[in-house]
Amino acid sequence: MFKSKTLTIICTIWGIMLLLIQSLNAQEEKSAAFRTPLLEKIEVDPTHTEAYADYRLRTVEFGSIMLRDAFVSPLRLVGSGFKIGYNRLHYTPQALKESSTGMFAGIAIDPAAEFNLMLLNFSGQYSWQFPVLEKKGWQGYVGPWAQGFGNMRFALQNVNNVLGYDAGLDLGVTGRLAYKFKPGRREFILTQQLSVPLASGFVRPLYTFTGPILGETDSEVSVFQFGTLNRRFGWIYKASLDLYRNRKRKKQVIERVPYRISYTFQYDQFSQSNALQSAIQTITFSRILKY
C-alpha cells in the first residue's frame, strides 16, 4: 500500500526522533538542590545521578475527534477513539526533559452516518524545558520542543477507497506552568503545557486510492506535497492535575500514591490543496510511576 519512498521517509523521521530522545536522555545534570513538581527536594550527589526524579506514565486515554477532510467530504466528521501513550518526565536541577509517544485510533462519521473515516495518529515528542519561574507555588518552564508525527486516514468512497497519510517533523517551543495548591489537607498540582511548532517539514500524498475496487491496489496513486509552516500548522495543549491518594492501614497513612488526571487537545491543519483539519481531545486518569 505504501510506496517504498514513503516508507523510507517515515522510517527516517522516526529514527531521527528516537536517536534524539536517546542522546538527550543520556546527558547527565549536576547542580544544586532542586525541587520537582511532586515536591521532593533532590539532594545532588555527583556520584549518584539516580537521585534525580524520574516520573513515568503509561496511559490509555479516551477521547473525541473532529475533522474535515476536503477530499473525503465537505461535511464535518465527528467521532471517538482511544490513545495508548507513554510519557516520561526526567527532572534534573537544570532542566526537565520530557518525552512522550502515543498512538491514537479513532473513527469519525458524518452527521447522517453515511460515510466514515478511520484515523490513526502516531506521534513522539521530546522537549528540554528550563525553569524560568518558581514563586509561591508557581513553577514555569520553557524550552525547545520537537515532534515526529504520522497520520493515516482511510475512507470508503463508493468504488474508490481513499487512503490519506502524512508524516513529518516539527521543531518548536513548549511552555509549562505548574501551580501547587492545598485546599484543606489535600495537595494538588495543576499543570498546563502548550507546544507550538515554529518550523515543520512533512510529506503528504494527495491522495492514494486503494481502488478503484476494494481489495485491488493496482491503480494506486500518490502525489506528494512537501511543505513547512505555510502549509501546516498545529499545536498541542495539555492540562493535568496531579494528586495523592493516601493508602491507609488502621487509620495510619502508609503510602501516598501519586495519580494524574490529564487532558490533551491536539490540533493539526494542512492547508491547500485538499485542506485537512483535525482536533483530537483525550482524557485519562493514570498512576504516576516514580523511579
Add this chain to the structure above:
Amino acid sequence: MSIKQSYPVLLLLGFFLSFSACSELLIEPDPTDNPVENFELLWREVNAKYTFFEYKNIDWQAIYQKYRPQVNEKTTDETLFNVLNAMLNELKDGHVALIAPFNAASNRSWYFNYPPNYNANIIDRNYLQENRRIILPFRTQWLADSTVAYIRYSSFSDAVSGESMTELFKYYGKAKGWIIDIRDNTGGSLGNVDAIMTRFVDIETKVGAVRYKIGPERDDFSKFFPYLIKPSESNNKYLGKIIVLTNRKVYSAANFFTSAMSTLNNVTILGDQTGGGGGAPYSGQLLNGWTYTFSTTLLLTPDNQQIENGVVPDVKVDLDPADEAKGVDSILERAIGLLR
C-alpha cells in the same frame, strides 16, 4: 469532598469544556441545512472534483448562474430535487446521480436516445434455450453445431471467480471462437474486468490507463497510471478468437472492459457503440442527507484517450427489426458468421 476541595477538578473540567468549544471554533460547523446551502455545497463539490469539464466543454459557472436563482430558502424539497437534478443533468453523465428518500435520479440519455440492439427474450428462448449451462455468473451455450461458445455476462456487479473461468475453459476451451455478450451490461466492479481478462493474455499487457482528480483546480490531475492485466498462473487460458457483443447500454466497467478487450489482437468488438462512462464514481452527502455521485476518476485507453462517450465497435451491426420479429438476433448471427 468539600466545594473548596473540588476546585481543581472543576478547573480541569473547565479546561476540558473550553477546549471542546475550541474545536468547534477551529473546525467550523457545517452550514445550516437549507435549500440554498445544499445547492451551494453540491455546486462547489462538483466544481472541485468532477473530471470531465474540459473534455465536455462545460461552463460550470454559467450553469450556476442558470440554476442558482431558482433556489431560495423557502424552496420545497421536491423543487430543490428537480433543480439539482436538472443542474447535474447538464453534465450528461450516467455516473451522476442524486438520491433522496422520495426519489433517485440519474442521466439515462446515453442509452435512451439510441436503439436497444438487444432482445433478452430472443437470447433466452432461441439461443440459450432450456439446456443452457450456467457457470455463474455466466449463461453459456454451444452455437453453430457446437463450434462456437456463447457466453452471456449481464452485470459486472456479479463476481467472476478464477474457478468459474477455469470451468469456462474446461467446457469451451476447444471452441473455434468465443462470443462474449455484454449487451445491456451497465457495469459494476473493475475487479471482474481483471478476473476475466487475466485468462485472455499470456504476457502482462497494458490495456488502459487511469488518472485521478487530486485537487480542486481544473488541471489538478494525477499522472497517467497504466492499467495492466497480468496473465493468470493457471494454464486454462483462452487465446483463440473472441467477439465481444456491445450496445449503447454497455456502461462504466463494461465500457472499460470493451475498451480493454479491443486492445487484444484476437478480439473483435461487434454491435453498437457502447454508452460510455469513462470514470469511477465518487459519493458525497448534502446537508439534508441526500446523497450524490459523480466521476472523479478517468479510465482511458492505453494511449490515454477518453472513453467517456463510449467505444466504437470494429464491426457496426444493428438488430434488424425483421429478423427480430422472426426471433433472430442479427448481431449474434453476424458474430457466428465471422467465427465459422
